[in-house]
Amino acid sequence: MATTTGVNSDLAKERNNSTFDVEELSNFIYRGPEKVKRRRYLHNLATKDPFFRKFKPWAFQTREEQYEICLQKHLYINKKCKELNLTEPVDKFFYTEAAAPHENSPIGLHTVMFIPTIEKQGTEEQKKRWLPLAESLKMIGTYAQTEMGHGTFIRGLETTATYDPRTREFILNSPTITSMKYWPGNLGKTTNHCLVMAQLYTQGKNCGIHMFMVQIRDLETHMPLAGIEVGDIGPKFGYGTNDNGFLRLSNVRIPRENMLMRYSKVLEDGTYVKPPNAKIAYGSMVLVRAAIVTDAARALAQACVISIRYSAVRRQTEVSPGGEEAQIIDYQTQQYRLFPLLATSYAMYFAGRFMYDFYLKTTAEIEGGNLDSMPQLHAISAGLKAFSSWMCSAGVETCRLCCGGHGYSHASGLPKIYIDVVPGCTYEGENNVMMLQVARFLMKMYGKLQNGEALPTFMQYMSTDLNKKSCMTEEVALNCLVMAYEHRAARMIRDAAASMEKLVQSGKSPVEAWNGSTVMLTWAAIAHCHAFVTKLFVETVVKSRMDSKVQSALTSLCKLYAVHGIVENLGGFIQDQFFDSKQVKILQKKLMQLLAEIRPNAVAFVDAFDYPDEVLQSCLGRYDGQVYQALYDYAKSSPMNEKEVLDSYYKYIKPAQNGKYQQYSKL
Ligand SMILES: CCCCCCCCCCCCCCCCCCCCCCC/C=C/C(=O)SCCNC(=O)CCNC(=O)[C@H](O)C(C)(C)COP(=O)(O)OP(=O)(O)OC[C@H]1O[C@@H](n2cnc3c(N)ncnc32)[C@H](O)[C@@H]1OP(=O)(O)O
Ligand SMILES: Cc1cc2nc3c(=O)[nH]c(=O)nc-3n(C[C@H](O)[C@H](O)[C@H](O)COP(=O)(O)OP(=O)(O)OC[C@H]3O[C@@H](n4cnc5c(N)ncnc54)[C@H](O)[C@@H]3O)c2cc1C
Secondary structure (H helix, E strand, O other), rough: OOOOOOOOOOHHHHHOOEEEEEEEHHHHHOOOOHHHHHHHHHHHHOOOOOOHHOOOOOHOOOOHHHHHHHHHHHHHHHHHHHOOOOOOHHHHHHHHHHHOOOOOOHHHHHHHHHHHHHHHHHHHHHHHHHHHHHHHHOEEEEEEEOOOOOOOOOOHHOEEEEEEOOOEEEEEOOOOOOOOOOOOOOOOOOOEEEEEEEEEEEOEEEEEEEEEEEEEEOOOOOOOOEEEEEEEEOOOOOOOOOOOEEEOOOEEEHHHHHHHHOOOEEEOOOOEEEEOOOOHHHHHHHHHHHHHHHHHHHHHHHHHHHHHHHHHHHHEEEEEOOOOEEEEEEHHHHHHHHHHHHHHHHHHHHHHHHHHHHHHHHHHHOOOOOOHHHHHHHHHHHHHHHHHHHHHHHHHHHHHHHHHHHHOOOOHOOOOOHHHHHHOOOOOOOOOHHHHHHHHHHHHHHHHOOOOOOOOHHHHHOOOOOOOOOOOOOOOOOOHHHEEEEEEEHHHHHHHHHHHHHHHHOOOOHHHHHHHHHHHOHHHHHHHHHHHHHHHHHHHHHHHHOHHHHHHHHHHHHHHHHHHHHHHHHHHHHOOOOHHHHHHHHHHHHHHHHHHHHHHHHHHHOOOOOOHHHOOOOOOOOOOOOOHHHHHHHOOOOOOHOOOHHHHHHHHHHHOOOOOOOOHOOO
């Protein structure tokens, strides 16, 4: 019988049975005890602040309330960050995730893209002019690139910015319905400025897409300015807190100084000066792609906390007649669905950590004028963004399904996490398109390999001997697992290249050959990302200093990640007999062993993520495991239960019971 106070006894037992100290693992995840302390301090500041608790729960809010409440929260967050002098992105991230969990900010684009784009693409003079206004929210901006007709193919954008040397102005226009800006976050009702990506025309020539600062609303009245039509695009799958918008520009004139001119320029007479690399203008997308990796990992980690704690508390079905009902976490099928996701959440956390460090290092080089690493940064960020958002979105959905009926309720907290993470598969570059960008990079690397040229370290696995067979023994060593992933990726890269070559030899043009091979190219890119993430996980557990018990437990989790990925994608690993059937059996057996090995530590692994209940906002994922009382309280708090008898009973049900349907004939 479950108790209704204190910590649920099953959950308490789980915590007693773990083989390692949870605090030690938290210290490892968040890079040391000081950082754990800091994170807790920031979480506490938010969760204990009565301001954030005064609103009704998100799931009970109308769309308009979702927007308005979230706006208040984020403006307050902005104010508090200033008061508390929280300037580091990591500090802001932790404070915000606790203050407004999975509630996409109506000023988010201002922070995540508008300000960074000015910082990275603006001249010193432009930064001086705009950044103080943006910091004080006098200017609230967004990143307006996508149009109704074009999101992926940005060279095909239709918005025009035509330079008029007589007035030294650009004239912006949306010449067609499809050229209307559509989707930019915060654009509909919140922002008064936006950075508009438009085709630059000067001296009668098209110079490609460039960024322009455009004021769209009056700074006092907030009314749209002349030539501007702007609004909210309406309800979406999620993101109700965000006013994604549309924007139509008709002969809007802006001064020449409003083109972002750090790299490309239009001189007063209209002369165009090229940037050192045309793709440098895509930098803000790279920043957000890099951030999405951590964001996706966080979503899956929280979903795992909820579903694994719930699985430890939930009992269902007598295993033997008349016996006690089992904890659902003891069903092997439940473990098979959840534990690999637990492992994936760790893998993605480490990938996010790597991505963040790599982004900072590479952009520092770019800022210093060395653009050599731009292609690598683009390939890695595009690949990890797509791989992580795919894996984590699908994983959150599986976590929800693993919670049975209660997972379908907003009380679980899982739908909210899902609708927040899944657009990551689409925005900042649709995932298939991003994988094809990775494939393009891989094909270049393959060409270099063929020419005997040096490859960057992370691509050197491509030179592996593809006739070699796996070194896998009963021990299932980590290095053999990494080699398997690298072998599969190297083979798929070669096969995709061969497919293109064959098509070219058959008389197709290179473009046709590419299009005829995009499925194989995508397979190769996914396999490459899978190998990259697996290797990173293995290196993290093998090379990092940490408590020995934590290391041993984390090694099992890492092995599960790698073994499960092979078993689930077996075709790709046995296509060239890399593994023989005996080795496949070893791997399948190992997978079951690992599930059992991880079982006693499952709750400890999720506890180590250290998410307070206020952040999870889940009746099922509570630290104390008192899920049933929480579900009951949640149901009672539903606005549908405020009245015992709803007005609709008198208006519709009662008349229908009396055979009266006249009210419908009025419609
Ligand atoms: C333990 C860890 C815990 C620690 C916690 C740490 C805390 C960290 C704190 C910080 C985290 C903050 C987290 C915040 C979370 C926020 C995340 C959520 C935010 C949500 C907001 C999202 C809002 C969404 C906004 C948008 O969607 S904006 C619009 C985005 N649009 C796109 O992405 C469009 C996609 N299309 C394209 O990019 C391009 O069209 C294309 C790349 C597909 C093709 O481009 P193009 O046509 O120009 O290409 P070509 O064919 O001409 O040329 C190809 C060559 O160009 C190179 N290329 C392309 N792009 C780039 C690039 N970006 N850089 C470099 N090079 C590039 C190609 O490589 C080709 O090169 P080649 O010719 O040599 O082969
Ligand atoms: C919640 C949300 C927030 C957003 N916020 C912003 C924002 O703040 N600012 C902004 O500018 N934009 C924003 N966007 C827009 C977003 O960036 C685009 O939706 C995204 O880039 C995908 O473009 P698309 O919608 O045109 O899809 P499409 O390109 O039309 O994709 C449709 C399908 O076609 C396929 N496809 C397209 N091109 C190719 C190709 N070359 N090869 C193979 N397959 C292809 C895709 O894989 C996909 O399956 C947001 C979108 C969402 C959902």
